[in-house]
Amino acid sequence: MRYTFGPINSRRFGRSLGIDLSPGTKSCTFDCLYCELAPAKPTGKIPDPPPPEPILHEVRQQLARFRDLDVLTITANGEPTLYPYLDQLIEGLHQIKGKSQLLILSNASRIINPSLRASLAKLDMVKLSLDCATQRCFQRLDRPMKGIKIQSIIQGMERFRQEYRGMLIIEILVVQGINDKESEFRALNEALQRIRPDRVDIGTIDRPPAYRVAPVTYQRLFELSRSIHNLPLAILTRHTDQTASPITLTSQELLHLLAHRPLSQEDVHILLAPETRNLLQELVNQGRVWLEQRGKISFYRAKSS
Numbered sequence: 001m002r003y004t005f006g007p008i009n010s011r012r013f014g015r016s017l018g019i020d021l022s023p024g025t026k027s028c029t030f031d032c033l034y035c036e037l038a039p040a041k042p043t044g045k046i047p048d049p050p051p052p053e054p055i056l057h058e059v060r061q062q063l064a065r066f067r068d069l070d071v072l073t074i075t076a077n078g079e080p081t082l083y084p085y086l087d088q089l090i091e092g093l094h095q096i097k098g099k100s101q102l103l104i105l106s107n108a109s110r111i112i113n114p115s116l117r118a119s120l121a122k123l124d125m126v127k128l129s130l131d132c133a134t135q136r137c138f139q140r141l142d143r144p145m146k147g148i149k150i151q152s153i154i155q156g157m158e159r160f161r162q163e164y165r166g167m168l169i170i171e172i173l174v175v176q177g178i179n180d181k182e183s184e185f186r187a188l189n190e191a192l193q194r195i196r197p198d199r200v201d202i203g204t205i206d207r208p209p210a211y212r213v214a215p216v217t218y219q220r221l222f223e224l225s226r227s228i229h230n231l232p233l234a235i236l237t238r239h240t241d242q243t244a245s246p247i248t249l250t251s252q253e254l255l256h257l258l259a260h261r262p263l264s265q266e267d268v269h270i271l272l273a274p275e276t277r278n279l280l281q282e283l284v285n286q287g288r289v290w291l292e293q294r295g296k297i298s299f300y301r302a303k304s305s
Ligand code: SF4
Pocket: 028, 029, 030, 031, 032, 034, 035, 036, 037, 077, 078, 079, 107
């Protein structure tokens, strides 16, 4: 198989078949410090992009083989929105996908482009990256192609949210010493309040990065996540072993926390002490806290008092 990989089981999206639109060399508008691919100069083009037909043919074969796929994930050896036949491919995938949902993982560098937004709006789920909200941090961490401005990306995300009815997820990847500052998270919160995504995923480095950078602890991710208000936010990391002692809260504190910061089931398990988890269950039984589904992740929420 040349254009597809997996299926893999993803905590966030379920059972996923990956579709790679640039199986040759890495082609990306960024050169992120944490990239899992080898370092490479940013580019605005995929050299020799494959036409959609052989990709669709292969996806059809895989769909016949794996009948329990939750999502078909459009990705690339780099940035998938650089693929010049993206709209045609999405149309073709819609014809064959059956019950699976269509998802794209993008760095959002081209989201200011209206025709690209119109193509992405045809997808069931769109996951866009937003690691920084200030140009300085963006330049240091994501190392974009010359001329790409983080404020244009944020503006493009805002417009996309107004046009798009599907599930919009924004992902923040935190790197030690770069975007792990409260000030950066306050700027990110301002941007996210304007964008209003359905879910925010926040994580850190999990796999060997392209450059010498380090992850932050789960505890630090949690502290930083408290700057993001009133949006379902999932902390995604395998570094849970670094967590400090679980937190003990009263019912009032728990209600206050959940009103401002919905917690995923997984985060509840990692963060809260057993007696606080029992309290949470009581609040659910009383109807004062409820579970809300955002993609494959369920969040505990409460009304603000
Ligand atoms: S946007 Fe993704 S593919 Fe591109 S450099 Fe960053 S991590 Fe790598």
